[in-house]
Amino acid sequence: MDTLHEPTPSSVCPLGGQLQHAWERIAEQKRQSELAKIPGEWVLAPSVVAEAKNLPSLTDPPFIESLLDAETCRITTTDATELLQQMASGELTAVQVVISFCKRAAIVHQLTQSLLEIGFDIAIRRAKELDEYFATANQLVGPLHGLPFTLKDQFHVKGLETSMGYVGWVDTFEGQKGTNKERRFESELVREFNTLGAVVIGKYMGEGVMQALRGSVFGIGTDIGGSVSMPASYNGLFSLKPSNGRISMKGAAGPSPGQQIMPAVAGIMAVSIATIRLVLRSLLSTEPWLHDPYIVPIPWRETEEYHAESGDLDEPYRPAFGIMESDGVVTPHPPVQRALKAVKEALSRLGHKMVPWEPPSNQESEAIHGQIARGDGCADVWEVLQLSGEPEVYEIRGLFEPDGPRDPLPLLKYQEIVAHMKDYRNRYQEYWMSTAENSGNGKPVDAFISPVTVTAGLLPDKFCYGGYLSCVNVLDLPAVVVPVLFADKNIDKADENFQPLSHVDKTNMDAYDAEAYHGSPAAVLVVGRRLCEEKLLSLAQMVVDALHTGGPDSGC
Incomplete structure (x- = not known):
């Protein structure tokens, strides 16, 4: 989970003081070797880094763009399709x-320390190859021709290292030396x-x-619990976490490579659903x-057109949505409540039926998630x-434990949890199908809408x-x-009459600070x-379009 607040200056060792341990020296050498990959003309003055550190947030585009030339700004703010x-x-x-995105990514990195691997030189060489192909063939190499992207440092890229942030993986292949796979x-x-x-311009x-x-056109992450x-x-971004x-x-x-009951999946982040x-x-x-x-052989399916199956075909079929404003366990903070209300009202104005979503807890x-994700005791980490x-x-x-990993779950206990998971999935499916009774069109709801998490933004130790x-x-x-809206301290005030549903619910709401979350x-x-990713992306775009049709909270 990452945030734009409190950037670390690139010139300062985050550990502070003299480096005492070998691992600290290796980490600092790695950081400096990556910084050395940034061309001199893109290196920020210490005063600029210091100025950024004093900003409450770096999300204000004028600050980043004040450090760039007009052409770089134009290119890096252009939509992928237009590019x-x-x-x-x-x-x-x-x-x-x-080059434009590498330049912007270099500035982002110096202000936030967000890149583990910088591949600008490799990227520019690849771009030259693409241009040579275009000059000869008079066509693009493929549908993503020339689009710079970044990806999580779990994916191996030729010419770049993969450390996942582990010092023990520096100058190795997943912790092993002499494999002949390093950077290959x-x-x-x-x-x-x-x-x-x-x-690819970096990891x-x-x-x-x-x-x-806007350091790249899109990004690839991995997700097993919300990452x-x-x-x-x-x-304030769009993302897709697909099915496995x-x-x-x-x-x-990645961690727990043999865990295939609930594996990590690769997902996409970008500034638009279209991308x-x-x-x-x-x-x-x-x-x-x-x-x-392990990939299912399902080609891209053009999203089905929403027409009534009977009657007047000119009458559009309006998808029904489930809406979970609270799961009855932990209540979302006021800004998240307002975002859910805005979506519910926007879709209702357009005639979509909003069905209260009350599935298995x-x-x-x-409980199932934690036991499966960490059932091995995290021994590999x-x-x-x-x-x-x-x-x-x-x-x-x-x-x-203080001296090592926890004991892994016994096999029979693990199988018991997996059986519970299967039962939970069956009951959830049955609940979803039952919503046909209240959807208004005789079919189960097409998708459901819920909070992402209970908070807008993330404060240390408050999750x-x-x-x-x-x-x-x-x-x-x-x-x-x-993304729907921004937290507003003047609107999103704590409810003085709030009655917590549980101890965790009380802990969560006690942590709400309207001032601290303002602007998130x-x-x-x-x-x-x-x-059904194709259909889901279409439905999500409907949500975006509904928010932008007007109203008091019409979207970010």
Whole structure:
């Protein structure tokens, strides 16, 4: 989960003082080696970095864009489809586009330390190849020709290292030396992007920041408990977390590689649903199931047209939506409540039926999720930390015993939890089908809308509940984040008569601070049926269009 607040100056060791341990020295050398990849003319003056540190937020575009020339600003604020059109017409070259985004990404990195691997030189070389192809063939290499993107540092890219932020993985291949794979191996997803013409410019552990500040056209993250959806929500972005089997994870590094009951999935973050649709459609055009046996052989399906099945065909079919304003476990903060209300009212104005969504409890899915995701005791994470001697960061310290990982769950206990998961999925499916009684069109609701999390933005040590997201991972459902509005301290006041539903509910609402959350994006989650990403993206766009038709809260 990433945020734009409190950037770390690139010239200052975040540990402070003298580096005492070998792992600290390795980490600092790695940071400096990546910074050295930034061309001198793109390096910010210390005074600029200091100025950025004093800003309450970096989301104000004029600050970033004041550091860029007009041409770079124009290119990096142009929509993906328009960039492709301009490259196809010869108005722009791939080199121009890639250099512009590399320059902007370099500034973003110096202000936020969001990149683990910088690949500007590799990207520019690839852009030159694309331009040479275009000059000869008079056509684009593929549907993503020349579009710069960034991706999470779980994916292997030739010429770049993969560390995932682990010091013990620096100068290795997933912790092993002498494998002949270091900087040579390529993940399947990266291969697909190369054939499509997309250009990787770097790898990160904080894509929400890079997308919010327009450091690349789109970003690829991974999600097993909200790591795509939460950063998108907290940074005012759109995202898609697909069902398992739509986007390849073959050849990607990551924790618990043998855990296939609820595996991590690759997701997409961008500034528009149109860009996400373009990326997913393009990936599926490569027929990834021919290279990855875990991808379902479902090509891109054009979204069905919503027409009534009987009667006047000119009468449009209006999808019905479930709406979960609270799951009865933890109440969302006031800005999130307002975002949900805005969506509900916007869709209702257009005639969509809004059905109260009261499925099997998120508390149940939260319990299932934690036991499956951490059933191995996180032994693999502990072992990687031991490679360098680096300590676990504060946020994950509770996962371990003082002297090592926790014991893994016994096999029979694990199977019992999986059986519970299967039963939960069956009951959830039955509930969804039952909504046909109240949808107004005789069919189950097409998607349901809920909070992404209970908060708008993220304050340190204030996150206490992830049930709204854990259910989509447990159920393997696709989910789209739609930004709605910004928290406003003058509107989003705490309810003095609030009655907590539980101890966790009280803890969460006690942590609400209207002043601290002021200006943070508040989003909603639109969740669809399993493996129905194309339809879900269409439904999410309906939500966006409804918000923009007017009203007091008409969207970010």
